[in-house]
Amino acid sequence: MAQINKSYEPHAVEKKWYAAWLEHDCFAGRPVAGRPPYSIMIPPPNVTGVLTMGHVLNNTLQDVLIRRARLEGDEAMWLPGTDHAGIATQTVVERELRKQKKTRHDLGREKFLEKVWEWRDEKGGMILRQLQALGASCDWSRTQFTMDPGYSQAVLKVFVDLFQKGHIYRGKRMVNWCPASLTALSDEEVIMKPTKGALYTVRYELVDRPGEFVTVKTTRPETIPGDVAIAAHPDDPRYTGLFGRKVWRPLNRVAIPIIADPAVDREFGSGALKITPAHDKVDFEIGQRHKLAPLDVLDPDGKLNELAGPGLAGLERFAGRKKAAELLKESGALVKEEPYENNVGYSERADVPIEPRLTWQWWLRYPRVEEAKAAVRDGHIKFYPERWAKVYLHWLENIQDWCISRQLWWGHRIPVWYAKGLDREKLTESDLRDATKVHVSLAGPPDPDNWVQESDVLDTWASSWLWPFATLGWPEKAQMERTGFNYFYPTTTLVTAPDIIFFWVARMIMAGLEFVRPGEPLERRIPFRNVYFTGIIRDAQGRKMSKSLGNSPDPLDLISKYGADGLRFGIVSLAPQGQDIRFQEERIEGGKNFCNKLWNACRFRQMSGPMSDNSTQTVILARLEPAKFDADDHAILDRLLTATREVNRLFNEFEFSAVVQVLYGFFWNDFCDWYVEVSKAKLQDESTRAGCLAIQDLVLRQTLLLLHPFTPFITEELWHLLGYGTENAFLISDVRLENTSQIAMHGLRIDTKAAAEIAQLKAVVSQVRAFKAEQGEASSKVSEFIVEANDAHWAVLDANLAKLKRMTGASSITRGAMSPNAPAIVTAFGSWNLIRQLKGDPAVEKVRLQKELEAIAKHIAGTEARLTNEAFVSKAPPAVLEGAKKQLADQKTKQAELQRLLAALG
RNA sequence: GGACCCUUAGCUCAGUUGGUUAGAGCGUUUCCUUGACAUGGAAAAGGUCACUGGUUCGAGUCCAGUAGGGUCCACCA
Numbered sequence: 001m002a003q004i005n006k007s008y009e010p011h012a013v014e015k016k017w018y019a020a021w022l023e024h025d026c027f028a029g030r031p032v033a034g035r036p037p038y039s040i041m042i043p044p045p046n047v048t049g050v051l052t053m054g055h056v057l058n059n060t061l062q063d064v065l066i067r068r069a070r071l072e073g074d075e076a077m078w079l080p081g082t083d084h085a086g087i088a089t090q091t092v093v094e095r096e097l098r099k100q101k102k103t104r105h106d107l108g109r110e111k112f113l114e115k116v117w118e119w120r121d122e123k124g125g126m127i128l129r130q131l132q133a134l135g136a137s138c139d140w141s142r143t144q145f146t147m148d149p150g151y152s153q154a155v156l157k158v159f160v161d162l163f164q165k166g167h168i169y170r171g172k173r174m175v176n177w178c179p180a181s182l183t184a185l186s187d188e189e190v191i192m193k194p195t196k197g198a199l200y201t202v203r204y205e206l207v208d209r210p211g212e213f214v215t216v217k218t219t220r221p222e223t224i225p226g227d228v229a230i231a232a233h234p235d236d237p238r239y240t241g242l243f244g245r246k247v248w249r250p251l252n253r254v255a256i257p258i259i260a261d262p263a264v265d266r267e268f269g270s271g272a273l274k275i276t277p278a279h280d281k282v283d284f285e286i287g288q289r290h291k292l293a294p295l296d297v298l299d300p301d302g303k304l305n306e307l308a309g310p311g312l313a314g315l316e317r318f319a320g321r322k323k324a325a326e327l328l329k330e331s332g333a334l335v336k337e338e339p340y341e342n343n344v345g346y347s348e349r350a351d352v353p354i355e356p357r358l359t360w361q362w363w364l365r366y367p368r369v370e371e372a373k374a375a376v377r378d379g380h381i382k383f384y385p386e387r388w389a390k391v392y393l394h395w396l397e398n399i400q401d402w403c404i405s406r407q408l409w410w411g412h413r414i415p416v417w418y419a420k421g422l423d424r425e426k427l428t429e430s431d432l433r434d435a436t437k438v439h440v441s442l443a444g445p446p447d448p449d450n451w452v453q454e455s456d457v458l459d460t461w462a463s464s465w466l467w468p469f470a471t472l473g474w475p476e477k478a479q480m481e482r483t484g485f486n487y488f489y490p491t492t493t494l495v496t497a498p499d500i501i502f503f504w505v506a507r508m509i510m511a512g513l514e515f516v517r518p519g520e521p522l523e524r525r526i527p528f529r530n531v532y533f534t535g536i537i538r539d540a541q542g543r544k545m546s547k548s549l550g551n552s553p554d555p556l557d558l559i560s561k562y563g564a565d566g567l568r569f570g571i572v573s574l575a576p577q578g579q580d581i582r583f584q585e586e587r588i589e590g591g592k593n594f595c596n597k598l599w600n601a602c603r604f605r606q607m608s609g610p611m612s613d614n615s616t617q618t619v620i621l622a623r624l625e626p627a628k629f630d631a632d633d634h635a636i637l638d639r640l641l642t643a644t645r646e647v648n649r650l651f652n653e654f655e656f657s658a659v660v661q662v663l664y665g666f667f668w669n670d671f672c673d674w675y676v677e678v679s680k681a682k683l684q685d686e687s688t689r690a691g692c693l694a695i696q697d698l699v700l701r702q703t704l705l706l707l708h709p710f711t712p713f714i715t716e717e718l719w720h721l722l723g724y725g726t727e728n729a730f731l732i733s734d735v736r737l738e739n740t741s742q743i744a745m746h747g748l749r750i751d752t753k754a755a756a757e758i759a760q761l762k763a764v765v766s767q768v769r770a771f772k773a774e775q776g777e778a779s780s781k782v783s784e785f786i787v788e789a790n791d792a793h794w795a796v797l798d799a800n801l802a803k804l805k806r807m808t809g810a811s812s813i814t815r816g817a818m819s820p821n822a823p824a825i826v827t828a829f830g831s832w833n834l835i836r837q838l839k840g841d842p843a844v845e846k847v848r849l850q851k852e853l854e855a856i857a858k859h860i861a862g863t864e865a866r867l868t869n870e871a872f873v874s875k876a877p878p879a880v881l882e883g884a885k886k887q888l889a890d891q892k893t894k895q896a897e898l899q900r901l902l903a904a905l906g
Numbered sequence: 907g908g909a910c911c912c913u914u915a916g917c918u919c920a921g922u923u924g925g926u927u928a929g930a931g932c933g934u935u936u937c938c939u940u941g942a943c944a945u946g947g948a949a950a951a952g953g954u955c956a957c958u959g960g961u962u963c964g965a966g967u968c969c970a971g972u973a974g975g976g977u978c979c980a981c982c983a
Contacts, residue, residue, distance in 0.1 A: 589932090780948085
């Protein structure tokens, strides 16, 4: 067996085991009859993406779940993949083209797409390789890409199907238009941001009453040339006489009507609103009601066009705004300009203000909305934390049709063909259903020469919403058979961030319900049973991590600094359920330190004595020597069982950081700080040595098993170094969690009373150590104690004497009468006298004892007050009452002893 | 404007169905290089649990309100 080095060096270990796991196909998930499945679909990162701290958290948790499932004996399958990320990817490739002074239009659609594929093959999917460094145990043979041929077929089939069912239609409507990416966006891709600007008060002169004006307030004077009316509330007395009259539009001067519409807020400004139907959603609706044709003064890229009139035409929109204000000022129409802050919608991707724009787009009326609500409301899908269910339900209550078309090239091209020569501007809803005018199919029209294909592609989310089943080969029967669709669907758990609850989670639920296993019960159609929402990782100041702020550490740097296990352990310990996380590198360092502690505890075991047969828990149990157990042996086994139960419970509740905390506390405090220390005395005694080593072997084995999901590399390494498995059996894939109740089945009864005694003894040791420190006695210094204790107490001390001496740094602990002038303390096991060359100063000792007496008197008063309270005595449960009584008795004993010591000082 | 969340030690956070003297990690201070580990050990200091009221024998925990912070949703020009 190899020698364990002095400190843990993660890098070689990580490399070695990841390669070994891959080589032995440990990550593969295959249907096994009679074995429960556990499946997770990775939230596919953008193919352009690189690993961020958010990914680290998210994927570590998925790996934890998957590895834990393997240990529990489930057939675990974690499917990886990437998302084609329409806008992001197209932008990246266009940027490269721009370096060669080219645009995508220079290449043409086909050539451009070739370039994108080239880019993807060379540079895409880097993030998946980075996940391997983290230790992600994905079944890489199943890696999917949303533009793969099979996946694409599924996407198009869904489009055709929804079209045929009447859920998809084409409509000219106001959309969120991104002037940078030149495409429509869904509402979810628009971020509202408070933006500083100006509020302009502009007056419009009445045509038939020169010198009289109507004033309006606007933040966008450049759209004035697009005004088609001025509106006021019909009941607004200021305007009743003006409805039907006309005003002069102050830019690109023409006469426009004053109309009455209830959508106008009387309270804002003068109560009058300029109506620009082409550039505002509300205005568009008002325009429709009054049959006013929109006047579009902006080009798709955000430049003002010739309709904006001389002086403005050709200007970029923000330059146009300034210029419009100047022109208004010159003509005297500008009454006021004041600083103003309002909410402006920004394109999520391009981070520029979006323009409401009237365009033809494809829309989806969501299917299965009611069922999607029921699935979560009725608990078929459980959200962790639960409160996200409210957010989800609220969104579904107010759901709007989804704009699924994008004016991009990179994506799934919409499978619609228009008959040649057809005027698409005039296409009606019934024309759409007329096969002579519009063809919708996967295969395309049989006579392609007579048709023109729709140039738009689908929103990326309109492909990723199929992820849980399209990745398993749906809808191709043969593929589904091959991937084990029926075995792995519905997936077990989805781990994702709450910010894509609408983008993705809700839509996947609706898609699953609509397309999978039609006609079967809801719980067979849902895409997943549990959804775990991670927190969002923020920097130390609480800001979101972002590239532009540069506040996001590179996870690969962290891995090289602290090891993958250290990073994983640290990030999980940092992330309690349901809250955003403030990143602290110290916690990652703590993860590394924990690994080192684990490493050294195993090293200590190896150095403590010869290794015996460790190959199964059963053989280790057989090596235990219960007859020779002392209280510490009982206590550590008791703690092991408790910790294991806690871990099991917390796993079921998805409380990962609490699991880590329990394991940390058990291993570091109970095992290393106490049991290993007391072992040192026991190991020197030939008669207790073998049994003590067996207990260590048992505890370490269980610890490695419980820790493995969090720190897979180091646990696998130590598993082999300590001989827990055979050479070709891996902890990750060949070992099952062992039922610690087996310990009880081996005729071994854990004496919980002895275990409780140890807890008390620990307190005494702590007290004695503090006492020494207070007395200026160095913690390592060999001290002499005289203890005055009753027979029962002394018996306990005597039984543990060797250990106690080691733990308190004493050369001797003897029973005897108190020495009057030496410093002393009162413990649960007698009064301890510290004997030194230099006696304590009685005056100082007196003060110390008096202070302690004061404190105990306070506690006694408090406890007595409760116990003499009639209401407490009659209403509190017996256990609480008994506890209080015992507490009082203990406090009184201690008080008496302190008084005795004080008196002895004279 | 609506909904949800948060406020506990210098910092970041735990705190299960209300029950002894409120915990952890980091940081700070003191002591210790004793053969697993200085990536370590021992100990100390540090909290009127945001505030006010209520329910209760008993409230960090339950209820109401107030203040401060955050997130999401919403068409106020």
